[in-house]
Amino acid sequence: MAEMSPPDTIRRTGGKRGKSSGKVADFRYKRPSQSEKRAQDSRALPKSAVARGESPRRPPARDTVAQRQAYAALDLGTNNCRLLIARPSGENFTVIDAFSRVVRLGEDLAGSGRLSAAAMERALCALHVCAEKLRRRNVQLARSVATEACRRAVNGPEFIERVRSETGIALDIISAQEEARLAVLGCHVLLEQDHGPAVIFDIGGGSTELVLIEPGERVPRIIDWASVPWGVVSLTDTVGRAEGDDAAARLARYARMRSLVADSFAPFAARISDAAHAEGIRLLGTSGTVTTLASLHLELQQYDRRAVDGLIVPASAMRAINARLSAMAPGDRRKLPCIGADRADLVVAGCAILDSILDIWPADRLGVADRGIREGILRSLMAGTPAPARAAR
Template identity: 70%
Template sequence: MADHLPPVAREAAPGGGTADGPPPSHPAPGADPARRTGARGPGGGPGQRQAYAAIDLGTNNCRLLIARPAGDGFVVIDAFSRVVRLGEGLAQSGRLSDAAMDRALAALQICADKLRRRNVHLARSVATEACRRASNGADFIERVRRETGIALNVISAQEEARLAVLGCHILLEQGDGPAMIFDIGGGSTELVLIENGPTVPRILDWQSVPWGVVSLSETCGPESGGVSERAARYREMRGLVDAAFAPFAERVAPARADMAGSGGLRLLGTSGTVTTLASLHLDLPAYDRSAVDGVIVPASAMRSIAARLSGLSLAERREVPCIGRERADLVVAGCAILESILDIWPAERLGVADRGIREGILRSLMATGLSRPGAAAPDASPAPAAARADQR
């Protein structure tokens, strides 16, 4: 892990977009390869005014974050997030569909344009579970490189978990002993048992299972029928996730028992599921990142919300504030995964993070670029020449 973890600040992104929100690295489209590391900005320090970027192409979302170092942290200068459902139909076919790839490519073209306009000199772009599982994942990665200049790296589940921890662990409640951090994605879910370290947490154990909100929803089939049928579908989801996490639950049981005895179970989650449910707990009329990121909520309240949502019809969920049409068909699977996690690590309180892989990438890039002039971050590279030709 990186040895420097700056806090996150945000400033208005003139180009629009929303910040919410992991990858290996490459100089971005529009970057000058001669300015990868060690460049001096107007502030006098190496790279102080350089822009860094992180792209996270997941099973459900495509997300971009562009930032500049600022003191001990960084300031976000542009961001972008779009639901692309890259993994739609993957559970049945084993392949990325043409429509899903086209949606993702359209979003990545926007990302490439932002990288050029922001003159990003170093970026890391990653793809996760959908591209890991798809038989045509490598072909899609090559098409992205050819059409956008973005060099996506398909990261392992272990690297995905590491970056998520790196990006959000500063929001974990203070305390001693092991704690749990989790990331519910579109195609997979990562659970990571950590303990405090001098600068970053030390990972004690981790597990990734191929159940995310998209893969679990598709495997259990579309919703149909009334209340009893919805309850049966939810039980099926819970059973699949519980079975997948059973070996990990057994491994962490001693740590759970030790910490439960001292009343010190700590739990932090990052994902659209936990931020959405936290919004409902706060009774927000619309999603507000500033109100959600870093909030700590009772785990019992999250369970109650999960139970309520799982009993609603699809049409009813679409009318719930902070869910809407894009998440209405997926949030039930997220609720099932969250409840399974709360069984494994039954903390009384749940920390909520609207940050994760992208922030972890940025911290890694900046730590490397600012602390070791002349050294590139792992998998970092300058922008493709075709993209650099568009630089002004």
């Protein structure tokens, strides 16, 4: 398992959207007072709910501090809010709490350029749950990140400040490069053992990151990477929903998705074309798309992480599932196990993105990872990766 993060060889140059990436927020949570509990009930947690570095009122015995110390990683994406809390366990870690909720933060963002009031409210509800878990689990060090939806939205920074004010959680809008780096760090251990080049990809809600790597001593070396603004939410919203369409219209819609994604992938595809024809190329995906498709491949009646995480699937089998889902009526997709109403529309966009990845990186097999950014954050925190200084406020 990785003990250090892959080299971040291309530093972010900055931009008007988002603050410096790599920020690590050090929160020492204390149990809220009675007044704070009343404030939580009214959905307005005061800043005093997060202690500013002072020692706990009753510190644990010295020999139990390391055992009890907990770390947390929070990932607020375009479609989901996910939290992982863990304690070190040798070179690895043991998960002690987790949370995941579909919040659809990027809903309608493609058309408006803004986070909607309803979407922000859904996300805040989930983040209040996360804040309570962080306090309850005595988290000593946490890093909370926001990705494409907050990068793209004109009111993204405003929303980040509202989250800090109401929940005490300091979200960092990370760059696409940092998102890709963390995904690699979190899942690269699941790559098939070989000496050939590999591509690790993360199909998100608002963007897709692709990273070309080659083996390193402890962690892979990042050779090239790309991020395109197509995820399952942004691509679905741009092309439109398929409710009521006939089979021909659904296939035309899928072809449109494939065309948009292929155009965005073209520069990266040209840069990696030589590596794509090397012997022993490997492919690993981390996202709800690949884990859902893997569940269908296994014909699971309900999702089972133990069966999916680390699974190797023939690329041809994934292509066949993509073809089946893209032609299927939305109502029929909703009836499939492991898809349901939440993913019935979005999974088709994920299939289009995956097909386009297989076009430019024709590996025979696809590795599936039910891990990624959060695990990458935890490994960075536990390895003691230094954080850049926080900007003065």
